Amino acid sequence: MGIETSCDETAAAVVSGGSIVRSSVVASQAAVHHPYGGVVPELASRKHLEAISQVVFEAIDRSGMQSSQIDAVAVTQGPGLIGALLVGFSFAKAYAYALGIPCVGVNHLEGHIHSVFLDAVFPDFPFVALLVSGGHTGIYHVTSHTGCELMGQTRDDAAGEAFDKVAKMLGLGYPGGVEIEAISRTGNPLRIQFPRPYLDKADSDFSFSGLKSAVRRYVETHDFKENIPDIVAGFQEAVADVLTFKLTQAALSRQCGRIAVVGGVAANSRLREKVMASAAEKELSVFIPSLAFCGDNAAMIAAAGYHNLRAGHVCSLTDDVYSKVMTLQHP
Ligand code: KG4
Ligand code: ZN
Numbered sequence: 001m002g003i004e005t006s007c008d009e010t011a012a013a014v015v016s017g018g019s020i021v022r023s024s025v026v027a028s029q030a031a032v033h034h035p036y037g038g039v040v041p042e043l044a045s046r047k048h049l050e051a052i053s054q055v056v057f058e059a060i061d062r063s064g065m066q067s068s069q070i071d072a073v074a075v076t077q078g079p080g081l082i083g084a085l086l087v088g089f090s091f092a093k094a095y096a097y098a099l100g101i102p103c104v105g106v107n108h109l110e111g112h113i114h115s116v117f118l119d120a121v122f123p124d125f126p127f128v129a130l131l132v133s134g135g136h137t138g139i140y141h142v143t144s145h146t147g148c149e150l151m152g153q154t155r156d157d158a159a160g161e162a163f164d165k166v167a168k169m170l171g172l173g174y175p176g177g178v179e180i181e182a183i184s185r186t187g188n189p190l191r192i193q194f195p196r197p198y199l200d201k202a203d204s205d206f207s208f209s210g211l212k213s214a215v216r217r218y219v220e221t222h223d224f225k226e227n228i229p230d231i232v233a234g235f236q237e238a239v240a241d242v243l244t245f246k247l248t249q250a251a252l253s254r255q256c257g258r259i260a261v262v263g264g265v266a267a268n269s270r271l272r273e274k275v276m277a278s279a280a281e282k283e284l285s286v287f288i289p290s291l292a293f294c295g296d297n298a299a300m301i302a303a304a305g306y307h308n309l310r311a312g313h314v315c316s317l318t319d320d321v322y323s324k325v326m327t328l329q330h331p
Contacts, residue, residue: 001073001095002302003056005088006080006108007134008032008039010051011298014063014070018145018306019117023062024292024299027051030175037168045083052091059298067099074305077105077315078322079135085321093317104305105315107325108296109136112262113148114303115289123258123287130247132271133263134160134175137243139204139250142260145307151250152204159239160265162208166215166235170228180232181268187229189237189270192218196242204250211238236270244274251284260287267294 004011013024029047033039060067075092078085089105096103112131116122126143128151137160138153157165160177167176172183194214197207215235218224224231243265251259261275266288279286293300 001056001059001070002298002300002305003052003073003075003088003092004108004111004296004298004301005048005052005084006076006078007084007296008044008047009296010048010055010088011296012056012059013298013302014059014065015118015299015302015306018114018303019122021118021299022065023059024297025055025059025062026295026297027055034173037174038164039081039174041081041083044081045087048084048087052087056091056095070099070101072096072102072104072305072309073099074104074106074302074308076108076111076301077319078108079325080108080321080323082321082323085323089321093315093319097317102309102314104308104313105319106301106304106308108301109138109325110304111300113140113142113260114145114307115262115293115297115300116260116287117303118293118299119287119290121287123260123285126254126256127258127260127287128247128251128254128256129260129262130243131263132159132243132261132265134158134164136263137206137208139247141250141254141256145304146311146313152206152246154206154208155199156207156209157212159206159208159243160263162212162239163265165212166232169216169219170224170231172228175264177265177268180236181270183229184233184236184270187231187233189233191230192227192234194218194234194238196238198242198245201249204246206242206246208239211235236268240268240271240274243271244278247275248278248282248284252282257283258285258287262289262294264295267291
């Protein structure tokens with residue numbers, strides 16, 4: 001059983017063997033946070049509390065299994081919003097205790113990386129993974145289910161955060177990435193050239209705050225309301241170019257023939273297209289989860305938890321959640 005409540009999705013899933021999804025239930029709070037242009041932490045905690053029991057029991061029902069057949073509970077321990085994490089984590093500890101089974105705390109980023117194992121075709125180790133979500137943007141050299149090395153990460157905004165902030169700037173709703181992708185379809189991505197912040201071309205670090213400022217400057221100096229489709233298409237094109245370039249370059253630098261893209265922004269079809277085109281050109285195999293497993297979900301947490309449990313990582317009733325981890329790096 002996987003449980004996820006780190007941000008604005010209350011999710012539960014039943015997964016066998018770390019990869020076969022028996023059920024996956026995601027209750028999104030997007031409509032609750034939409035008017036505010038971002039997640040309101042207190043509202044998120046309250047909504048998780050209202051939804052958690054129903055979501056967990058629905059996941060069990062849909063899996064066709066009984067509670068007594070659940071071997072372990074895996075739950076997101078961090079990083080994320082503390083109040084939101086506490087709801088899932090406390091529920092999971094109590095649920096595992098009541099059933100007399102182990103509870104495994106999972107790092108949310110490790111969960112996202114495990115989303116590539118939920119589809120029928122998944123990568124062998126090692127592979128190079130681009131993790132692009134609302135809270136994190138980084139490139140990892142993944143060597144085993146419990147081993148990875150951080151190659152580079154954003155020095156400021158995460159890619160998803162940049163999508164959300166640009167959307168808010170233009171008066172579009174939350175989550176920004178979804179709105180920007182939809183509106184971009186009617187825009188010309190080449191009319192407004194926004195900067196491609198590659199930083200030092202040789203490393204795998206990112207920076208999106210300059211790009212976000214460039215959009216802000218454009219908005220402040222133009223009659224932007226007429227141009228929203230071209231602005232967002234140009235912005236999306238710049239983000240996708242940088243992410244694709246850095247991912248491909250990271251794989252080549254490690255002479256690694258397999259790449260993956262995970263996290264909420266991996267749902268972006270322009271990014272998917274660009275990564276696939278670049279991989280074809282460089283003869284790399286690409287692994288991108290199906291849309292249901294790009295954004296926050298509990299199946300990926302169950303998958304990561306399965307391997308953590310096998311490695312003996314079990315949490316105790318006194319363990320607590322954590323809000324921040326700057327790196328995800330195992331020996
Ligand atoms: O992984 P995720 O669900 O939650 C975090 O762990 O942060 O990612 C959420 C982020 C949001 O910033 C959202 O705007 C972005 O993913 N996102 C997208 C798309 N769908 C969600 N960004 C670009 N294009 C999309 N289609
Ligand atoms: Zn996430």
